[in-house]
Amino acid sequence: MWTPTLAEAEILLLSLKVAAVSVVFSLPCGLLVAWFLARRRFPGRTALDALVHLPLILPPVVVGYLLLLFLGRNGIVGAWLYEVFGITIAFTWKGAAIASAVMGFPLMVRAIRLSLEGVDRGFESAARTLGAGPVRVFMTVTLPLILPGVLSGTILAFARSLGEFGATIAFVSNIPGETRTLPLALFTAIQSASGDATAARLVVISVVLALVTLIASEVMARRITVRFGA
Amino acid sequence: MITVDIHRRIGDFTLKAAFSTQSGVTVLFGRSGAGKSMLVDTLAGLVQPDGGRIIVGDRTLFDSEQGINLPPERRRLGYVFQNARLFPHLTVRRNLTYGMHRIPEDERRHGFDDIVSLLDISALLNRRPGQLSGGEKQRIAIGRALLASPKLLLMDEPLAALDEPLRNEIIPFIEDLRDSLKVPIVYVSHSVDEVLRLADTLVLISEGSVTACGPVETVMNDMALWPVAGGFEVGTVIAARVTGQDKVFGLTDLSFSGHRLRVPGLGVHIGSQLRLRVRARDVALALNRPTNISVLNVIEGKVSQIRDTGEPQVDVLVDIGVPLISRITRKSMHDLGLAPGRKVFAMIKAVAIDRNSIGHGGPVL
Numbered sequence: 001m002w003t004p005t006l007a008e009a010e011i012l013l014l015s016l017k018v019a020a021v022s023v024v025f026s027l028p029c030g031l032l033v034a035w036f037l038a039r040r041r042f043p044g045r046t047a048l049d050a051l052v053h054l055p056l057i058l059p060p061v062v063v064g065y066l067l068l069l070f071l072g073r074n075g076i077v078g079a080w081l082y083e084v085f086g087i088t089i090a091f092t093w094k095g096a097a098i099a100s101a102v103m104g105f106p107l108m109v110r111a112i113r114l115s116l117e118g119v120d121r122g123f124e125s126a127a128r129t130l131g132a133g134p135v136r137v138f139m140t141v142t143l144p145l146i147l148p149g150v151l152s153g154t155i156l157a158f159a160r161s162l163g164e165f166g167a168t169i170a171f172v173s174n175i176p177g178e179t180r181t182l183p184l185a186l187f188t189a190i191q192s193a194s195g196d197a198t199a200a201r202l203v204v205i206s207v208v209l210a211l212v213t214l215i216a217s218e219v220m221a222r223r224i225t226v227r228f229g230a
Numbered sequence: 231m232i233t234v235d236i237h238r239r240i241g242d243f244t245l246k247a248a249f250s251t252q253s254g255v256t257v258l259f260g261r262s263g264a265g266k267s268m269l270v271d272t273l274a275g276l277v278q279p280d281g282g283r284i285i286v287g288d289r290t291l292f293d294s295e296q297g298i299n300l301p302p303e304r305r306r307l308g309y310v311f312q313n314a315r316l317f318p319h320l321t322v323r324r325n326l327t328y329g330m331h332r333i334p335e336d337e338r339r340h341g342f343d344d345i346v347s348l349l350d351i352s353a354l355l356n357r358r359p360g361q362l363s364g365g366e367k368q369r370i371a372i373g374r375a376l377l378a379s380p381k382l383l384l385m386d387e388p389l390a391a392l393d394e395p396l397r398n399e400i401i402p403f404i405e406d407l408r409d410s411l412k413v414p415i416v417y418v419s420h421s422v423d424e425v426l427r428l429a430d431t432l433v434l435i436s437e438g439s440v441t442a443c444g445p446v447e448t449v450m451n452d453m454a455l456w457p458v459a460g461g462f463e464v465g466t467v468i469a470a471r472v473t474g475q476d477k478v479f480g481l482t483d484l485s486f487s488g489h490r491l492r493v494p495g496l497g498v499h500i501g502s503q504l505r506l507r508v509r510a511r512d513v514a515l516a517l518n519r520p521t522n523i524s525v526l527n528v529i530e531g532k533v534s535q536i537r538d539t540g541e542p543q544v545d546v547l548v549d550i551g552v553p554l555i556s557r558i559t560r561k562s563m564h565d566l567g568l569a570p571g572r573k574v575f576a577m578i579k580a581v582a583i584d585r586n587s588i589g590h591g592g593p594v595l
Contacts, residue, residue, distance in 0.1 A: 122313070123317055123318075125276050125309075126309065126311060127328070129274050129275075129276070129305075129375075130329030131303045131333065133303050140328075
């Protein structure tokens, strides 16, 4: 039986942790931004839309470098965070999670927004006439109806996060045990003269991880479809 | 008691509606695009008018002068939509209780089990809306609205998406709501059958404005309103009482203003009151009492008015104690020399009056 070594397990767990944290924290923001883009007309809507999509178009290294400018120890926000809360983001796994979240955000928002735009507003009106206020309507009607979109957006962002390389290496560097996720470990292995075997093993782990994610999302999607009743 | 006086402008369409109505069923009647649905959405609070007021019972739901505008969730109006709008992610049971759970228990006016049995939906409780027929969906939508204990039930063409047999399946349930639960209803329709069977008060809407409001008989028999209403075929609505059953030939005897009218058997109790509609084209006229003819109903009257618009056919209003309209050709009018004041005999074929021409209720004249 083929088992990952301790070092490989550490890399795998770090990757999963970074991806999970990035998705968990970006999901509420994703819902909010998607809701505003889908439902509200406000000045600056186009600008917000463009900003959200920026990481999709910019080279990831640019995004990573911009994050470093803002959130690094000497960055505008980073310095403040360090002085007030004593929090350091750059060159830590938290920074890796933020880089992943930013890179996956457009994918998440797009999926949620599409499903929001597909919701028949009539169901929401019906819920209002039945005595539910706007927040309750969102929680009991809108959210359940867009669940498939939320799920696929989350999976996309999670997968994007597992593969994140450019922004991560630019923002938090490649620190073993802290920011060296799967893609970075693979990159390191390829760079070293004797790393072929290590690289091959990491490739296998990556493929298995991708397949597991795919299957898990399929299973969840099917459950939701069953719940809705064809 | 409902008082509505609102106006709203969208592009070049203006909705300007003012009417007030007692409890019972108020039907908003008009062609599609007349603004009926927008008016109901306004009552429900889903659409905000530019100004005016809406009062239901003792509650002001909207008043632009006093700055009152209750959101839909605080209006306590039930709304049955044309396409049911059942929540697809919830079971029938949870659809039904969605609004009920938001009403304090001592304010609930209808029990869950009562409504389920009234609407005959107990077998459907664990299904999902995706597994229901159109008629079942509509019954559940009605139940869901009722269980929220509304002060007024709004129904926007709830039968429009259903075919004829299903319609006839649902109408008795709505009659039940009106008669046994005593829920006031505002009902949008463009079907004369539904007006006949359900309405107490008829509000005629045309191009965004209320053109008439009053008891069904009064509004529907008003010749001046037909061009405005457009939707219904010309005819007379008569309130009558059931006076006898002819078992041998399967006929029912009705009486109104001293006349007897025989129609195909109805299966209703003697003494009950109903409303029937006689289409103008089913009424023929003669100058002498005809003999040896198959028409069962021959009623003597006097021509009171003729509406001649230059078309090949004319509408003759005959006074038989109540107004009765007959549509005949202009040629017949000339040949018979019909003119106001002329004595005539109106002939109504019994078989021309079918189940769809008859509704319950209405005062007997």
